[in-house]
Amino acid sequence: MTELEELSLTINELNDLWPLLEGEEKTRILDERDKLDELASTLAHKTINESEPALNEAIESLNEATGLANETRKSINNISETTAKVARLVGKVSKAAVKVTGLIAVL
Amino acid sequence: MKFSIVLISLLIMGCASTPTGQIEAFGIAASGVTSKIDSVISDYNEANINNKLAKMAQRSKKYTKSDLDPIRRILIRDADKKKFALYKANKALGAYAWSLSELASAGSREKISLASVKLANSLQSMNKHYKTIKNSSEDLLTDEKSSEISRVIAEFSTFYAENKRGRALKKIIIASDSQIQLIGKVINEQLLKSALESRIYSMRGTVLAGYFDDYNNKTEKRSFSDRKKALDAIYLRYVEMESTGAIVLQAQKAITSIMKAHAKLKTELEKDDFTSKEVFNVIGDIVTVHKNYDDLEELMLNCSGEVVADEKKGIICKD
Numbered sequence: 001m002t003e004l005e006e007l008s009l010t011i012n013e014l015n016d017l018w019p020l021l022e023g024e025e026k027t028r029i030l031d032e033r034d035k036l037d038e039l040a041s042t043l044a045h046k047t048i049n050e051s052e053p054a055l056n057e058a059i060e061s062l063n064e065a066t067g068l069a070n071e072t073r074k075s076i077n078n079i080s081e082t083t084a085k086v087a088r089l090v091g092k093v094s095k096a097a098v099k100v101t102g103l104i105a106v107l
Numbered sequence: 108m109k110f111s112i113v114l115i116s117l118l119i120m121g122c123a124s125t126p127t128g129q130i131e132a133f134g135i136a137a138s139g140v141t142s143k144i145d146s147v148i149s150d151y152n153e154a155n156i157n158n159k160l161a162k163m164a165q166r167s168k169k170y171t172k173s174d175l176d177p178i179r180r181i182l183i184r185d186a187d188k189k190k191f192a193l194y195k196a197n198k199a200l201g202a203y204a205w206s207l208s209e210l211a212s213a214g215s216r217e218k219i220s221l222a223s224v225k226l227a228n229s230l231q232s233m234n235k236h237y238k239t240i241k242n243s244s245e246d247l248l249t250d251e252k253s254s255e256i257s258r259v260i261a262e263f264s265t266f267y268a269e270n271k272r273g274r275a276l277k278k279i280i281i282a283s284d285s286q287i288q289l290i291g292k293v294i295n296e297q298l299l300k301s302a303l304e305s306r307i308y309s310m311r312g313t314v315l316a317g318y319f320d321d322y323n324n325k326t327e328k329r330s331f332s333d334r335k336k337a338l339d340a341i342y343l344r345y346v347e348m349e350s351t352g353a354i355v356l357q358a359q360k361a362i363t364s365i366m367k368a369h370a371k372l373k374t375e376l377e378k379d380d381f382t383s384k385e386v387f388n389v390i391g392d393i394v395t396v397h398k399n400y401d402d403l404e405e406l407m408l409n410c411s412g413e414v415v416a417d418e419k420k421g422i423i424c425k426d
Contacts, residue, residue: 002301002305004301004302004305004306005301005305007309008305008306008308008309009305009309011309011312011313012308012309012312015309015312015313015315015316016312016316018316018320019316019317019319019320019322019323020323030165030166033313034162037158037162037309037313040306040309041155041158041306044302044303044306047297047298047301047302048151048191048192048193048298048302048303049190049191049192050192051192051195051196051293052293054289055192055196055289055290055293058285058286058289058290059195059196059199059286059290061283061286062199062200062203062283062286062287062290063199063202063203065203065206065279065282065283065286066199066202066203066206068275068279069203069206069207069209069210069275069276069279070206070209070210072210072213072271072272072275073206073209073210073213075271076210076213076214076268076271076272077213077214077218079214079219079264079267079268080214080218080219080221080222080264080268081222083219083222083223083225083226083260083261083264084221084222084225084226086226086229087222087225087226087228087229088225088229090226090229090230090232090233091228091229091232091233093233094229094232094233094236094237095232095236097236097237097240098236098239098240101239101240
């Protein structure tokens with residue numbers, strides 16, 4: 001059991017107790033609960049914030065793999081885009097050639 | 108020419124037996140799951156606010172705005188998310204899964220075919236223009252020739268795209284498996300289980316205790332129906348608190364299914380098998396867990412009893 005789990009367990013026990021109490025005793029247990037709760041809050045925040053070097057390295061490597069996958073996808077998608085570009089170019093050039101020929105004929 | 112067309116066609120038919128559709132399915136299912144893990148972070152945020160407000164309300168004190176300031180410090184806000192291990196790990200998993208599915212569907216035959224049809228049309232149009240310019244009926248390129256050129260380009264492009272895609276996916280998946288296993292393990296054991304589950308549970312318990320305190324203080328003056336009404340409301344809070352474990356368990360199952368599916372993909376890809384039935388099954392598991400996750404939300408909304416984790420039946424509503 002982690003320190004945070006132990007703290008949470010004690011907080012749960014205190015929460016199960018103080019609603020049954022009155023006066024100073026109740027305040028004392030609430031104070032104790034709040035003190036532990038602050039500790040648990042800090043610890044939980046630290047746990048989900050701080051990552052071990054091994055995890056950071058793994059995340060970095062995975063992000064690199066993601067980058068590689070994205071680059072490869074782009075280069076593959078370029079294949080069909082290039083064909084489409086060639087098609088557009090052929091169309092434009094042949095239309096332009098007709099226009100130029102027409103102009104030359106008029107002149 | 109005809110020989111080369113036949114050769115390319117045969118090669119393409121070979122590639123078609125290595126469809127990357129399984130990997131695309133894996134990516135879509137896995138990125139769906141990681142988006143659900145984000146909802147656990149939202150639960151944590153919400154529980155933090157409620158916990159702080161409940162603790163304040165449990166004291167007979169007077170407050171001002173500055174008493175609410177500490178809430179800002181404990182929340183995981185969008186701007187801060189990027190610093191958090193759980194967020195970073197989950198985000199890396201989601202982005203990776205999505206990039207795999209995008210790569211697996213890159214350079215689709217449809218797109219290449221469409222581009223080739225456009226090319227054939229342009230070549231035919233060029234031929235017409237050529238005949239106009241030359242004022243002749245002689246073809247520069249017959250329609251058949253234009254179609255043949257476009258078809259060869261399409262076939263070659265498809266072969267190149269599928270080959271490149273398959274090789275890249277194999278390389279990436281095999282190289283990333285150890286990272287996926289490590290990240291999944293940390294998310295499951297350290298972050299979800301030990302940090303978030305126990306913390307969300309106890310914060311919800313703090314809110315619940317406030318309602319019990321209220322109830323206990325007024326119980327002698329209340330009628331039976333008032334007491335029952337108050338207990339009904341408390342019970343809803345209790346169910347919410349008790350379902351914390353079920354939500355985390357479901358999130359853990361989802362991450363585990365991603366880890367398993369990825370490991371299986373790796374094993375099969377090492378054997379150059381993109382189509383194994385086992386791969387299909389493990390991807391099916393992710394989809395099922397993902398669906399169960401949605402079911403769980405439905406269950407939480409509609410269950411009038413207790414939401415519990417049953418070893419045999421999974422997450423159930425106990426009336």
